[in-house]
Amino acid sequence: MIAIDWGSSSLRAYRLDAAGNVVEHRRSDDGVLACDGKFAATLAPLIAAWNDADIVLCGMIGSRDGWFEQPYQDCPAGIDELAAAMTAVEVPEFPGRRLWFVPGVADRNSADVPDVMRGEESQVCALLELLRQGTHVLCLPGTHSKWITVQDGRIVSIATAMTGETFAVMRRHSVLGKLMGKDDSRFDAYAFDAGLRRSADAGGLLHHLFGVRTLRLFGRFSEAAVPSYLSGLLIGHEVRASGLFSRTPRPAQVHVIGNDRLIDAYARALVALGVGVQRHAESLAAYGMHRLSRSLKTARPVGTDCGD
Numbered sequence: 001m002i003a004i005d006w007g008s009s010s011l012r013a014y015r016l017d018a019a020g021n022v023v024e025h026r027r028s029d030d031g032v033l034a035c036d037g038k039f040a041a042t043l044a045p046l047i048a049a050w051n052d053a054d055i056v057l058c059g060m061i062g063s064r065d066g067w068f069e070q071p072y073q074d075c076p077a078g079i080d081e082l083a084a085a086m087t088a089v090e091v092p093e094f095p096g097r098r099l100w101f102v103p104g105v106a107d108r109n110s111a112d113v114p115d116v117m118r119g120e121e122s123q124v125c126a127l128l129e130l131l132r133q134g135t136h137v138l139c140l141p142g143t144h145s146k147w148i149t150v151q152d153g154r155i156v157s158i159a160t161a162m163t164g165e166t167f168a169v170m171r172r173h174s175v176l177g178k179l180m181g182k183d184d185s186r187f188d189a190y191a192f193d194a195g196l197r198r199s200a201d202a203g204g205l206l207h208h209l210f211g212v213r214t215l216r217l218f219g220r221f222s223e224a225a226v227p228s229y230l231s232g233l234l235i236g237h238e239v240r241a242s243g244l245f246s247r248t249p250r251p252a253q254v255h256v257i258g259n260d261r262l263i264d265a266y267a268r269a270l271v272a273l274g275v276g277v278q279r280h281a282e283s284l285a286a287y288g289m290h291r292l293s294r295s296l297k298t299a300r301p302v303g304t305d306c307g308d
Contacts, residue, residue, distance in 0.1 A: 001054045002047055003289040006061035007119055008033050011042070014283070015050050020290035022283065024050070032060045039067040040093035055094070056086075056289040058102040059119035068099075072106035072116055078154035079125055083295035102292060107158040115158040120146050123257050125288035127280065128153050131255075137244060138255040139270075141235075141262040143168075147242045161238040170209070170230060179216040180230075181223040188228035189268075191221050195232025196269055205237050235269045244275065251275065258282050 005012040009031035015024040026046055035042045039061065047055070062070035073085045082103060089099045104118030120140050127138070132153040140146040143164040149157040170176045171184075198208055212230050215221050221229055244251065253276035256263050267277040 001056060001290060001293055002050055002052045003286040004043065004055060004057040004061070005059050005119060005122070005285040005289075006057055006066075007031055007059045011046065012283075012285075013043075013046050014286035015047075015052065016286060016290050020287045022286055025283075032063070032066050040091055044093055053097050054100060054293060055097060056100045056102065056293050058122040058285060058289055062101040062104065063118055068101055070101040070103045072118075073103040075105060075107045075109060075158065076151070076154040076156045077105050077121075079128055079291060079295050081154075082121060082125065083292045086292065086296060100293065100296070102289060105155055105158065110157040110159070115160050117146050117148070117158055117160070119285065120148070120257075121155065122285040122288035122292070123280075123282065124148060124150065124155060125291050126284040127255060127288075129291070135251075136255060137247075137251045138257065139242075139266060140257045141266050142258060145238060147244075159242065161241070163234050163238045167231060167234055170212075171227065176209070176212050176226070176230065179213060179223060180226045183224065184227060186224055186228075187265075188221075188225040191225035191228040192232035192265070192268065193272065194221075195229040195234075196236040196272060199233055199236025199240060205233075208233055208237075231265060232269070235265060239266075239269050239273060245273075253278050255280060257284055 001016050003014040003016055009029070011028045011030050013026045014022050017023050028046060030042045061067050068087070068089050070087055071085070073082055085103045086100050089101065091099065102122055104116055105121045106114055106116045108114045123140060124138060128150065131150045134152070136150045138148040138150060140148070141164070145161045145163045147159040147161070148155060171180065198211065201208070212226060212233065215229065216223065216226050244254070254270055255278045256266050256270070257280040259282055263279050267279065270277050
């Protein structure tokens with residue numbers, strides 16, 4: 001089968017064998033927002049050499065801004081619920097093939113304001129077989145970081161923090177960005193840890209953000225170190241606000257899913273706060289879609305009017 005993880009800014013295609021192992025992998029920067037609605041024309045050349053009949057897609061490609069809008073599945077949701085809600089689509093550009101869209105997940109019960117995820121649920125599905133018993137906490141850091149609670153193999157709650165996007169806005173469009181060097185690749189562990197410690201102080205995030213400016217103003221950190229301080233500050237506030245430390249019993253570990261750079265930063269923060277970390281690669285989405293494809297029970301075929 002072919003698994004497509006298609007987000008707002010990137011497109012990842014995986015060809016999987018019968019066991020769900022990745023045989024081939026391709027990537028492009030043609031995210032949903034860059035396609036101008038020409039989704040079939042974008043996908044076709046990327047997978048032209050792959051003739052698998054079933055194509056499973058997750059991410060923003062199933063949103064109202066994507067190719068075919070797939071409604072959210074409400075929590076609690078496990079593999080069976082998500083698979084049953086998947087929709088099969090046939091389009092002229094892929095004759096004789098079925099495109100299956102994975103629904104996002106909505107949490108309308110944990111707080112007055114609902115929360116959602118779209119794409120991350122496929123990564124979580126790759127772990128649900130391992131998390132069949134008990135309560136587990138998962139963190140998927142990124143532009144919009146997700147904190148997900150899994151209970152007895154089902155997603156029961158979602159909480160989103162706009163940490164990555166806040167960092168990007170502060171870095172590129174605020175007075176703080178003028179205090180920083182241009183190199184985003186350097187990580188300063190001392191500055192990151194200082195930001196993490198600061199997140200525990202009184203005053204709140206908005207006050208702490210102004211402190212980033214004064215620390216640079218009085219020479220406490222170099223311009224190259226300031227991004228790491230800001231990162232530690234924001235991640236520290238996110239982790240402390242996640243509810244992780246108010247749980248009874250407190251989780252011994254968090255499953256963190258993402259790329260190595262993000263996992264390293266979040267693992268450093270969590271371990272410093274006394275929580276263990278289980279690391280998982282972001283490519284879990286491919287196996288999660290494979291697991292969902294095995295559990296498909298019903299489909300709701302639609303016409304071909306949902307193409308480009």
